[in-house]
Amino acid sequence: MYLTLRLETTSYTKDQLRFPDLPQIALAGRSNVGKSSLINSLAGQKKLARISSTPGKTRSINFFLAPQENFYLVDLPGYGYARCSRVEREKWGELIQEYLQDNHHLAGVVLLLDSRISPQSSDLDLAHYVDSLQTRLLPVLTKADKCNQKQRQLALKRWQKLLERAHKPILFSARTRQGQQALLEAIKNLVQA
Numbered sequence: 635m636y637l638t639l640r641l642e643t644t645s646y647t648k649d650q651l652r653f654p655d656l657p658q659i660a661l662a663g664r665s666n667v668g669k670s671s672l673i674n675s676l677a678g679q680k681k682l683a684r685i686s687s688t689p690g691k692t693r694s695i696n697f698f699l700a701p702q703e704n705f706y707l708v709d710l711p712g713y714g715y716a717r718c719s720r721v722e723r724e725k726w727g728e729l730i731q732e733y734l735q736d737n738h739h740l741a742g743v744v745l746l747l748d749s750r751i752s753p754q755s756s757d758l759d760l761a762h763y764v765d766s767l768q769t770r771l772l773p774v775l776t777k778a779d780k781c782n783q784k785q786r787q788l789a790l791k792r793w794q795k796l797l798e799r800a801h802k803p804i805l806f807s808a809r810t811r812q813g814q815q816a817l818l819e820a821i822k823n824l825v826q827a
């Protein structure tokens with residue numbers, strides 16, 4: 635099962651931001667976490683979202699319309715990329731915050747976390763921020779194919795404990811499509827809730 639997605643708008647600055655009149659599910663995560671790969675995997679396409687081997691390339695908010703389900707999947711800029719300037723990082727942070735705060739159509743935030751990497755303060759900051767907005771958080775542990783069974787279970791337990799108020803984390807791999815159906819179901823439930 636795939637999700638039909640169509641890129642509708644891209645916003646690079648706060649002035650360009652728009653708040654469509656439909657439910658929105660935001661996708662957040664550190665640069666290189668596998669966000670573009672996940673969008674392409676959900677859509678069953680290869681090049682809908684850019685995949686870069688150079689982290690920190692996606693600097694815009696991209697609005698993907700799911701025309702059949704009537705909601706937007708909103709791709710936020712990857713955060714936590716150390717090699718770009720502080721000013722640039724702050725600019726993206728502000729853009730993310732501007733979009734998330736007071737957004738009455740925000741139905742949930744999917745937080746992508748690399749299943750191999752230990753929890754980072756930037757991830758926890760974002761999770762707490764989403765919590766403070768009283769928006770539902772859906773953690774997705776990416777690149778699950780790179781872990782063995784024991785590592786996967788450890789990652790699952792660790793994140794479940796840290797994000798106890800969130801949805802149970804979903805193990806996901808864009809390579810094997812592990813977790814794809816569970817993720818699609820969880821997203822649709824958020825949209826309908």
Ligand code: GDP
Pocket residue numbers: 663664665666667668669670671672684685686687689690692712776777778779780806807808809810
């Ligand atoms: P983004 O910066 O968050 O959009 O991350 P990308 O989707 O561009 O992925 C970053 C790198 O991780 C690329 O080299 C991808 O091929 C790789 N990658 C992403 N998802 C997976 C996955 O599920 N399994 C594996 N093995 N590699 C992945």
